[in-house]
Amino acid sequence: MVTDMYSTFLQLLDGFKYTLIIFGATLLFSIPLGLLVAKGRMSRNRIVSGLIRLYISVMRGTPLMLQLMVVYFGPYFLFNISLRDLTIGNVDYRVTATIIGFSVNYAAYFAEIFRGGIQSIPKGQYEAAQLLGFTRSQTFFRIVLPQVIKNVLPSVTNEIITLVKDTSLAQVLAVTEMFTAAKGQASSQSSIMPLVMAGVFYYVMNGIIEIIMNRTERKLNYYN
Amino acid sequence: MKLLEMRNVKKSFDDLEVLKGISLEVNQGEVLAVIGPSGGGKSTLLRCATTLETVDSGFISIGGDTLVDTDANGKSHYADKHKLTEIRSKFGLVFQNFNLFPHFSVRRNITEALVHVHKMTRAEADKVCDELLVKMGLENKGNAYPCNLSGGQQQRVSIARALATNPEILFFDEPTSALDPELTKGVLKVIRDLAEEKMTMVIVTHEMSFARDVADRIIFMDGGVIVEEGPATELITNPKNDRTKAFLAGF
Numbered sequence: 413m414v415t416d417m418y419s420t421f422l423q424l425l426d427g428f429k430y431t432l433i434i435f436g437a438t439l440l441f442s443i444p445l446g447l448l449v450a451k452g453r454m455s456r457n458r459i460v461s462g463l464i465r466l467y468i469s470v471m472r473g474t475p476l477m478l479q480l481m482v483v484y485f486g487p488y489f490l491f492n493i494s495l496r497d498l499t500i501g502n503v504d505y506r507v508t509a510t511i512i513g514f515s516v517n518y519a520a521y522f523a524e525i526f527r528g529g530i531q532s533i534p535k536g537q538y539e540a541a542q543l544l545g546f547t548r549s550q551t552f553f554r555i556v557l558p559q560v561i562k563n564v565l566p567s568v569t570n571e572i573i574t575l576v577k578d579t580s581l582a583q584v585l586a587v588t589e590m591f592t593a594a595k596g597q598a599s600s601q602s603s604i605m606p607l608v609m610a611g612v613f614y615y616v617m618n619g620i621i622e623i624i625m626n627r628t629e630r631k632l633n634y635y636n
Numbered sequence: 637m638k639l640l641e642m643r644n645v646k647k648s649f650d651d652l653e654v655l656k657g658i659s660l661e662v663n664q665g666e667v668l669a670v671i672g673p674s675g676g677g678k679s680t681l682l683r684c685a686t687t688l689e690t691v692d693s694g695f696i697s698i699g700g701d702t703l704v705d706t707d708a709n710g711k712s713h714y715a716d717k718h719k720l721t722e723i724r725s726k727f728g729l730v731f732q733n734f735n736l737f738p739h740f741s742v743r744r745n746i747t748e749a750l751v752h753v754h755k756m757t758r759a760e761a762d763k764v765c766d767e768l769l770v771k772m773g774l775e776n777k778g779n780a781y782p783c784n785l786s787g788g789q790q791q792r793v794s795i796a797r798a799l800a801t802n803p804e805i806l807f808f809d810e811p812t813s814a815l816d817p818e819l820t821k822g823v824l825k826v827i828r829d830l831a832e833e834k835m836t837m838v839i840v841t842h843e844m845s846f847a848r849d850v851a852d853r854i855i856f857m858d859g860g861v862i863v864e865e866g867p868a869t870e871l872i873t874n875p876k877n878d879r880t881k882a883f884l885a886g887f
Contacts, residue, residue, distance in 0.1 A: 532661035536731060539735065539738065540736075540737070543727075543729050543803070545721060545725055545801070546753060554752070555737055558739045635738050635781045635782070
């Protein structure tokens, strides 16, 4: 029993590597992409903002699981291009496709959060900055963005926590992340224990995230 | 020397004509107060002069540089981007609601543009900042954040921020309107001091006695036109126009 649990733990830990990779890479790509998408969404160019609006609505209106499948199988079915053997470094295309799918999906959610944050900054901040001689990019990065970060932090925390749990969707592309490993162990041992352990993994990870984000929020509370 | 000149400036928002051809001049060392009822065009006038709104037609120059001019066909032409930046460095604006940067300390609010726009060293900028803080009676507030200050103190910080870049002319958009009465004193005193130093200023205000005491000249605006203009004491104590009389009677 104890050795069973130990070997399950090792298996999950092995899968957890992929969970972490998907999680980390998605955050790394989707947050800057989200900022860009938010900018595009607010563009005065109707075509740009219209296309971005459509993109956001598709990303939010269809299942992430389906989107992952489209990224992975789409190139083959649509263009007859097989990317199955494409490895970047030693990362399998399954993982790459998962990261692309997640990043593109989460960027849409982040974009809407950032847009709300950017639009909540009073016009007077821009006017004051402009008259003081700041360029547009200085105004954005020095004056606007720091205030936006503080405003959007609670919503961003929400998304990050959801992302931790969503990584389990990578199983549709047969990426052996933690949940896939837990399911395999559960059926080979005919026990629910591996799934419970997986739950604990997710819970602990989110607990750590909550602590970090709460600290960050407190740090930014030096003004209101 | 004329630091501000406006000729026949017109501005409409949709169908509403807010400025119906305003002409005025402000000479170096002069303090001009602009008074009048709400909706009379005072703030729009100030926003047009400070590039925050674009005029429909007319001529504006600041510090001898043409900000906007209108050709024979009635089409207005603004200075190019480069020139605009140069013109903006010649004046400062103090907003009604301060518009301080809440995430910066008082010191950074004052020095940020000096360091990142005017390319001063941190030490030079700090020196400018320290002098201004003394002048504003805020010696110990350099490290405070705007949210920890009273409205009057915040407005003095924003005056310091506008003065930091050493402008030739300073605009005030109802600088005390957002303040509790007891907090206006400190702000008005600072502006008085500036007037004594012969700082060129254009002040939109509702404080009539202040306007009378500090301004050299007063303009009374209503309905998008300058109704009456004259030396400060005379316009306040002995207005000629009936609308001016009626407006002043309310104070």
